[in-house]
Amino acid sequence: ESVMSLAVGDGGALGLIWYPDPFGAQSAYPDQLRWARVPRASDDYEPTFAFGLSLRQGLALRERIAQASEPIVVRAVVESAFNSGQGAEPWQVMVEAFIRGTEPGLGQDVVLTGHLQEEGTSANDDASGTANVLEIARAFNKLIEEGRLPRPRRNLRFWWVTEISSQRQYFADHPEASEQMWVNINQDMVGADQSQDVLRKQNITRLPATRFHFFNDVVESVIDYMVASNTSELAQAQAGSGFYPNPHLSHLGSRDRYNARMIFFHNNTDHMPFNETPIGVPGTTFTNWPDNYIHSSDDQLWNIDRTQLGRNAASVALMAYAMASADSSSVARLAAETVGRGEERVGRNLRLGLTWIARSADKVTAYFRALDQIRYAGERERLAINSLPQIHSSARRTATPLLEGLDRREELAVSALELAYRQATGGEPPEREPSETERRLSGLKPVVTAGPVEFLTGRNRIGSVPGLHSLMAFEVLNAADGERTGLEIYRFVAAEAREAGDYYYGTVGPEAVLQYLERVADAGLLRLE
Known part of the structure; x- marks a missing residue:
């Protein structure tokens, strides 16, 4: 877009021929064609067309122009439009499949998403995610219909969407729809061959702190299981375990380990319209990163690993079914995950706070930041514990003492900060001055x-x-x-x-x-x- 402004807006060019910066990150991929975009409108000039070349093609053309004894004449044929194959009306992909639960009136639908709108070379982004959504739906339907898997309590919904925008439009068209949704699991780039290029990692996002929910700990427990099951360590070999303790491998895929990790949340894909205001449905995404093949001619089937695709599908299916089937018999196990992992999260924030007090020259500022950290951690864990009664009304009896225990642990953490401050300064923490x-x-x-x-x-x-x-x-x-x-x-x-x-x-x-x-x-x- 910036080149269009300079060349067409300032220089009067008819159009652009663009290729990557020879000294930029894409120099390692000389034959890759990157996606690019031009502005639809501008207040300063009339946008026009552009052609994208690979780095190798661009350098060859530049050399040819430099050596030419007379101007090189080109003929450009541009076919473009802002409408779709369905006509001039605004149109977005959005397809839904449904597996009804035994208690569809709970208003706690579990929604799985992947997006369809990408270009032709989009094997990983996001044909992998949309294929997994379809395969999970097919497998669930078959197992349930054959009586091999109990029908879950809650509805399972499968959405194939136009990234972010179709969900926003759907919620605008049906403002009450989100009230029937409990959680969202998105898959966006879930088939990467992790042995290639920069050894891509499968990231799975934690919930934003404002949307915290016991669902976060269902996600983390499944990922912990899948990583441990598909990782080889010396001690486990000495204990007599196999190369992988509980391998999930495809016959036509790699034998690579499962390089996956829970990370702090990000947006920019299809869980975002669920988490954001005013919807507020907790959502997570499986999105591999870094990825130098994204949005380019290199996003082809050769960089897909069936093993990683299957591991991600199995993980999502387990999360979805655990949530859709949760009932009174699940409360104790889910509470154990929520409280236990919550203790780890509070402990992490206590460690941060104590470290700041120990290291900072400004002990007062460090103390109040540490105090805010504990209050934040406590509030987040209350959101998670308070979500447990959503499973079943009987969970209220479980949640009340858990909240009381959290209050006590929070105050113990605050006491630890006060002690650290006294030991560091010889005095009591002062009153806070906003x-x-x-x-x-x-x-x-x-x-x-x-x-x-x-x-x-x-x-x-x-x-x-x-x-x-x-x-x-x-x-x-x-x-x-x-x-x-x-x-x-x-x-x-x-x-x-x-x-x-x-x-x-x-x-x-x-x-x-x-x-x-x-x-x-x-x-x-x-x-x-």
Whole structure:
């Protein structure tokens, strides 16, 4: 787009012939054709056409032009349109299949997604995900119809979509639809041959802190199982285990280990429209990264590994069925995962806080950041424990003492911070003095006033705030539930960013949070009470 502006807008060129930077990252892929785009409209000039070449083709053409004794004449034939094969009306791919549960009225549908709209060379992104959704649906249907797998309590829904946009349109067309949905599992790039190129890793996202739910721990437990089952270690060989303890291999696939990892959340794929305001359905995605073949002519079947494709399909199927089938008999096991893993998460934040107090020259600032970290961790775990009664009403009896135990552990963590501060300074922690911006935030209680229809176009009016990571802006809006003050939102989201590390989400300041909330309010989507 920037080249179009310079060449056509400023230079008066008829069109572009583009190829990658010879000194850029794509220099390692000289025959790769990258996807590119040109602007549909501009206030400064009339956009026109462009042709994309590989690096090798581009350098050869440049050399030919440099050596030519007279201008080279070309004839360009451009066939382009902004409509689809279905006509000039706006049209998006969205197909649904359904396996009805035994209690379809629960309003807790489990939705699996993959997107169809990519170009012809899109084997991994996202033919792999859409194929897995289809295969999971086929396998479930066959096993249930044959009586080999009990029909789950909840509905299983399978969506093949246009990435992000068709879900947003669907929710705008059916504003009440999300009330029937419990969780989402997305697959976007799940077939990568992990032995190629930069050894691509299968990432699976944790839930955003604002959407935390026991579902997160179902996901993590399945991934832990699949990784351990398909990893070889010296000690397990000495114990008499096989090369892989419980291998999941395809006859025509590799024998590579399962290089998968749970990571802090990101967006940019089809779980995003579920997690975002105003929908609020917890969603996770399987998305491999890094990937130098994405959006290029190299995204072909030769870089797909049937073994990794199958492992991801099996993992998603297990997560989906566990959620769809959960009942009163599942509560104890799911609570054990939620509380046990929650203890690890709180412990991680306590470690961070104690480390800051020990290392920082500014002990007061370090102490209050550490305190915010523990309060954030406690609030997130309350969301997870409070989601357990969604399984069955009997889980309320389980959740109440678990919440009381969490309160006690949170206060023990705070006591550990106070002790660390006293040992580091010889004194007691002082009273907290908020900044002027923090005082302004404390007087606000933001509440979202718009629904899916208004957000469909309104979110484009918000814009970005310099210095605020887009994912943390996403969380600021998600946290505006009408209960939290602006100050509580700031402290919660700032702690979420610190937990992941400033290299991941950057840092979150009160000024940026206030500015973002004001922008959302100016867009007519939120009220600052």
